[in-house]
Amino acid sequence: MANLAIDSIKERTFDAIVIGSGASGSWAAKEFTEKGLKTLLLERGRNVEHVKDYPTTNMYPYEFEHRLEMPYEDKQRNPIANRCYNYKEDSAHFFVKDDEHPYVQVKDFDWIRGYQVGGKSLLWARQVQRWSDFDFEGPARDGFSVDWPIRYKDIDPWYSYVERFIGVSGNNDGIPELPDGDHLPGYPLNAVEDHFSKSVRQHYKNRHVISARCAHISKPNPIHIEQGRVQCQNRLLCRRGCPFGGYYSANAVTIPWAQKTGNLTLRPHSVVHSIVYDETKSKATGVKVIDANTKEEMEFFAKVIFVNASALNTNLILLNSISNRFPQGLGNDNGLMGKYVAFHNYTATIGAEYDGLKQYRTDGRNPAGGGYIPRFRNVYRQETDFLRGWAAGFGASRSEIRDTSGVGTALKDGMLNATLGPWRVHSHMMAETIPKAENFVSLDADQKDAWGIPLLRISIDYDENDRKMRQDYYDQMTEMYEKAGFTNIQTRDDNRRPGNDIHEMGGVRMGHDPKTSLLNKWHQLHACQNVFVTDGACMTSTSTQNPTLTYMAFTARAANYAMDEMKKGNL
Secondary structure (H helix, E strand, O other), rough: HHHHHHHHHHEEEEEEEOOOOOOHHHHHHHHHHOOOOEEEEEEEOOEEEOOOOOOOOOOHHOOOOOOOOOOHHHHHHOHHHOOOOOOOOOOOOOOOOOOOOOOOOOOOOOOOOOOEEOOOHHHOOOOOOOOOOHHHHHHHOOOOOOOOOOOOOHHHHHHOOOOOOOOOOOOOOOOOOOOOOOOOOOHHHHHHHHHHHHHHHHHHOOOEEOOOOOOOOOOOOOOOOOOOOOOOOOOOOOOOOOOOOOOOOOOOOOOHHOOOOOOOEEOEEEEEEEEEEEEEOOOOEEEEEEEOOOOOEEEEEEEEEEOOOOOHHHHHHHHOOOOOOOOOOOOOOOOOEEEEEEEEEEEEEEEEEEEOOOOOOOOOOOOOOOOEEEOOOOOOOOOOOOOOEEEEEEEEEEEEEEEOOOOOHHHHHHOOOOOOEEEEEEEEEEEEEEOOOOEEEEEEEEEEEEOEEEEEEEEEEOOHHHHHHHHHHHHHHHHHHHOOOOEEEEEOOOOOOOOOOOOEEEEEOOOOOOOOOEEOOOOOOOOEEEEEOOOHHHHOOOOOOOOHHHHHHHHHHHHHHHHHHHHOOOO
């Protein structure tokens, strides 16, 4: 019997454990397995295999019962999920439904989740921009958070490492606040997008409208062919899962790459309860897991643990990892875990029309989505009455107008002979929010989920800085629109709730000082250095860029550091 117990422990012992199989977690698994480490990748949701488990990927609109719209009954049952732009009849199976995994909203918050192998990498908008030193130095310069313990030079080579592997399309634009990368050919702007770009360049010194950078293969390199991927087909059906591997997802790229090494054990249906801390060894020894279906409890063991469960779930797991040494959560000596959560403010949009360039029309689809306006407010100096700034998306299109007023033959003719409508332009804001102690998550003292884990309490909201920034977006974009000759300009506050941006960050922030931060410059918990956090929870501030590329670069850097430390016997 003793031998059976020993054998059981051996079977549950690995070199590394990674919690979460999304973009960042799968990158940790790729790095570890590629270098020969036996790695356990834990995912609380079901398995989703590339191509095989994309049931709607090749369906036509008329094959869906409700033509891609969610039925009224579902909208009533799942209001949070339905507020997400990507929750449609062809993708609803990749989303967490409201009643399946509840949480406590102290303040209104839309927690959008995808519990399956690959996580939200099947659903993300695939926009990828690098950070610059203007972003990493922002807190120290502006005094709105603690100083980042790293700078751009620390991450620059890892950005390139990730970009070359996943495939990022974009131009090298020579903008200091948006560093260039290792890019595949960028997708061109259309006629009106290009007109706006030229107008902005003509009228402003430090403002730019560039082709958006996206994690799509515009022209495959040998590494992408080796991955089994081909050029993006520009279908814009990405939320269904891409059978071509045209965009980066964990399912199409990093998980299969890790699996082919023979060093990966992928375990879906594994709800992580907590990280196990050994007080005699002064380090974490493993992970307590509850089988999602049978509710069986078990433990797995490893020398190093990467927590990549997505920002808020990572906070939940660490807060729930209590022991005599860490009664407030693993590594939470300063009581700051769960605090200083921030996000991106997407509440503002602005549209208009353009009467020129009528000799052109939009033809085909652009997976990059059009143009991108990098942040230009408060970059080189403080010039407004709010902290930090905003970036924006921009696009233009012409719609086809069909006359449906006729009957019989006249109706057919009207439907078949479309005329082109005016050019319409549109933009959405992506603004940085300031990390604040009063924006926090915590564990509920009484309520538990189906697996006996405390529910997460979320208390996050906008503030006056966000409202001032939104008004500045309206003012500046209106001025830029007018200079470009756009008319019928209309601003709109879409009243979206925090969380609907799906860019929650912080709670386990990096920093120099263990008194004011949870992680060091290598993403190790200050007080438990064989536990690393490299997903959104680690972020000290949010800047304005889409964050996933940065998570992946952080993860690759930290995983290779962890392996070096293991070789030295330090972990």
